[in-house]
Amino acid sequence: MVNHPLEWRINVPHATTSTVLVPHPYCSPHIRVCTLPLGFIMGFLTTIWGFLQRAWIIAVTEPNKLMHCLKVGLALSLVSLFYYMRPLYQGVGGNAMWAVMTVVVVSEYTVGATLSKSVNRATGTFLAGALAVGVHWVATQSGEKLEPVILQASVFLLAAAATFSRFIPSIKARFDYGAMIFILTFSLVSVSGYRVQKLFKLAHDRLSTIAIGTSICILISMLVCPVWAGTELHNLIKNNMEKLSDSLDGCVAEYFGNDVKSNNSKSEASHKILQAYKCTLNSKATEESLANFARWEPAHGGFNFGHPWKEYLKVGASLRSCAYCIEALNGGSICSDAKVPDFLKTHFGKFCIRLSASSSAVLKELAVAISTMKKSSKIDVMVEEMRNAVQELENALKSLSRQQIASTETKTGDSVNDIGEGNASPVVVTLAEIVPLVTVTSLLIEIAARTEKIAEAVNGLADKAEFRVESAENTKKSQTQKVKQISAKDEDEKTMMTLEKV
């Protein structure tokens, strides 16, 4: 054989000579074999690096999560001591493995979730164990031939029934894990009961190891930097409220007048604020699971046992309903339409900004009320203030229809406008030009209505959770603020009246 480099020969039908394809020097098989794994390794390393970076960000921003990992490690180390200490090992028998398994499965981020899983696991195991022992007794009484049939049938029926119960929403929300453990334990005990003669010993071992595992987990989760589901829910609702308030402010500020600012600084910070409300839109599932876990938790912080966690869900739902309106307001064609005449934008901007400012002030005050767990004495005044702002905006709309869109039919199709009697400059305005403005206005009015609903929901929470009433000193402060607000309003009304007269 001649030792020359590999060649491919192609016969091109219409060409006069046949073309010989010589392999490109950089594509030689030897080099390819080397570069392929190099690229693969580089890609792999990049992935790992990106992964580590993301992990680092989580560790820095949420140290509680890092702490949770150390807690799991600690719980596992503690439980594996049962293996290394001989006396303990002999105590719970060779089944100490179950304790390890319990710790791994039951360790959850929040105390409520850990408690819920522990109770589910213990109850499921106990019920299934008792039932399995009963069925086993019946089976052994019915003769050797019938025994496996009874055991098989009972496993089939109970597994199917317990699986079905997991589809029922009320069971799924609270006892999903318990139902799974029920099936598991029943199958294990009933099936292995046929072999292992000491059935009671097995059931007893399993229960005691589960008790050891769950108590280690519960103690560690409650004593070492506890993360309470209740507190998480409380903070989630409070933060969502603040974000909603910021987004509302940002959204209205962007539409009216903040166009003057430089685009660079805007895109950095204000875009973030504008989008902040979005996390409210999809928080329903998180809120519900936190509320479910919070019910299992004992009294902690300012929360008693039996704190009305369901009320938080109502507040959350009303927040979402308000967020939907902001999302509609923030949507493409409503806000972006820049056809509105400047003078109208300035005129209405004043009222709209005041309304949105008072709505967002109500939201901020409610957030403070929730976070301090004190009934706000200012809130009624502020809601009244918001209602007045709505009224003013509606009045402004009415006065606009009388004064500024006084259009008359002309041949050319233009509408001519006269502001008052003494005005020298006629302004042309058509209805189509003010459509975006009217829409923003009425969405803001709707947002104010929904903000009132939020205030009602928070009020319901405050009543049921027995929030304290703010001290007299704070009430005084709020009253001086109220006086200031009223005087500011009066001044504004005066300027409005002078504007109208001009």
Place this chain on the structure above:
Amino acid sequence: MVNHPLEWRINVPHATTSTVLVPHPYCSPHIRVCTLPLGFIMGFLTTIWGFLQRAWIIAVTEPNKLMHCLKVGLALSLVSLFYYMRPLYQGVGGNAMWAVMTVVVVSEYTVGATLSKSVNRATGTFLAGALAVGVHWVATQSGEKLEPVILQASVFLLAAAATFSRFIPSIKARFDYGAMIFILTFSLVSVSGYRVQKLFKLAHDRLSTIAIGTSICILISMLVCPVWAGTELHNLIKNNMEKLSDSLDGCVAEYFGNDVKSNNSKSEASHKILQAYKCTLNSKATEESLANFARWEPAHGGFNFGHPWKEYLKVGASLRSCAYCIEALNGGSICSDAKVPDFLKTHFGKFCIRLSASSSAVLKELAVAISTMKKSSKIDVMVEEMRNAVQELENALKSLSRQQIASTETKTGDSVNDIGEGNASPVVVTLAEIVPLVTVTSLLIEIAARTEKIAEAVNGLADKAEFRVESAENTKKSQTQKVKQISAKDEDEKTMMTLEKV
């Protein structure tokens, strides 16, 4: 002691005689003891009855869920056969229990979820087992004193690291269960390796039993009435689209003119239709988990392996964005304001209903395109139709501003309106009166814009999933329909023009 009925004596300070409280005959302790458990039992039976009723409703409306329960029962029965058949039992050793456990834990409703859990369980077990054997070897080489220290430290570190990885979103979405099984297996093998001398046998047994359990589950879930996560996602998106379309129609019909109908029939059916869009609002979590599971599934039905499930998420997001607008439209103060003059409502109702009808027709057509997996040949025409409807509505707004709100400043503050030159009856309209109408109008325009986004998303899906193009016959049908639509539009324009001239 005297045997007389129990008495309570109270000394009332300001009364002249002391009052003796004789127990009420119906409250005697004997009767109370009997009624308490009776009430308790009745309450318990009522709860059970309600529970069974709900279960029955689920079983009747969703037979697939009932089937799933029977499948779980079947899988457990099959796997417990390993216990009853001696040769098989001796084959996998005394650890057949692991197979039972695997079946219970891995059996999920959809094929994708079962596959995902199976692969996670197998991979997690294999990796952890291999690592644990390695660590165990290192530990045994380092002397008897250092051995438990190395094992403990490795359990602590790896458990903490694996727990932390579960917080990273990309891991959580796909490998959450695998990470848990990794911790579980590593702890079990590494800890029990200290006692059980036959470590390799343990690892081998665990792997083979898991293989048996997962293969039984996978086979049953794929062969007996399979529920594919992909199909579920596909249908969810399609149904949400149809519901959105129905709600949009219902919402606009309720606002314009359907007030004539009796309230009874309305509250029954139409309320349900009106609220149908709400299930779109919170479907994000379901969609994401279904898309995650669908990735694991092999080709089934019309879906190839590698079907672009992520595109469904984009369609879902655009559907939600449209639903937010409908929710704002459906909200209290926008629609309920009945101040709008009837003639304007009738005039605009025509255009609004046409726009909403064309938007909902686009949505219905997109739903058909998704469900048949065929690119609709009509959709471009229909989107164009919708754009025309938007244009007409905008024109109507413009013509209104010229003709119907021609208000002039009068001393009494009333605005007088003349429709055209030859009109005999002047109509009084203020801007405040048409605010709700303008808002509904511009929300409908925004909904049309978002419907276009949905159409784009579905188009993206159709391109990536390589939907077939509709046959020529269907195209012909759609063209005749288009011609009909255009002629209908022309007629409408003629009537509008005559209306304007009147």
